[in-house]
Amino acid sequence: MNRPKKTRRAPGRSELEEEFARIHAQLESLARDLFLGRPHARDVVRSLPPFEASFKIGFSGRGEEREKEVRQLMRRLEAHIDDAILSHSAYVPGVVFSFLKNEACPEQGRPTTPREVFVGYSETGVPRFQPLLEFAIELSDPGVEELARDRGRVVTIASDREALVSKRLPGFKKSDRAYDLRGQIALGHFHGPGEGSQEKYAVTMQIVRTSTRSKSVRLSLNVVGLLPDGRFAEVLLLEDPDHPVTRLARATDRELGRINSELRGLAPGQRMERADEEAQGLLRDMAAGL
Secondary structure, X not given: OOOOOOOOOOOOHHHHHHHHHHHHHHXXXXXXXXXXXXXXXXXXXXXXXXXXXXXXXXXXXXXXXXXXXXXXXXXXXXXXXXXXXHHHHXXXXXXXXXXXXXXXXXXXXXXXXXXXXXXXXXXXXXXXXXXXXXXXXXXXXXXXXXXXXXXXXXXXXXXXXXXXXXXXXXXXXXXXXXXXXXXXXXXXXXXXOOOOOOOEEEEEEEEEEEEOOOOOEEEEEEEEOEOOOOOEHHHHHHHOOOXXXXXXXXXXXXXXXXXXXXXXXXXXXXXXXXXXXXXXXXXXXXXXXX
């Protein structure tokens, strides 16, 4: 006598949701393990943007394409992680990014004397610094006479992106998406620090655009310089609220907050172009601000 076959009870919706949630949590755990295995991962763990996964789910149960799908998914996930790590390490306050080192390298990205400002990249993407007076002479800038006479008036030299990055060879432009210097103003000379100090220094203020493959776009202000007492110029923002650089940085940061908030609300395809437009407006305002 044949026994009737037992029919498998189809799981209810709540059971399926619980199972999907378990699989989702397991995928997140696997992605985290993959992430933590990458170099410098722990430096960026708090700012890693989420990965939007896209892969095929078959219904035949045979899984012929499963291994191929898994490999493609892991490659995309690895690219997303590496891109986020590069973007995080690209912008370091007070340091200019090195395209030769492919990172913000303090040994290459800071001035070595107080009167130096950033003047552009070499052919191999190494940041170049030069005394502000020499930079003004090289550009035939109207501020040369003022700097030479040194009567205490602050001179502003504005430089656009093309003037700063155009000398790089093609092989040293690959990280432009992660770090894109949109322009800057070089300022000097300032006295101090210290009342009555005759020591002078210059400061470079840059607008930097950083972005990732996930279409996250952000503008940042980078203040670069070396003070006569050996500290770096970004300390002015913390310790000297009345310094012209601090006042200008404060006004610029307010605008950056507004701009970055608006960029997040735009469609991904519109963010880069809008960021570049806003950066140019900011640079004009900064140059006029002094």
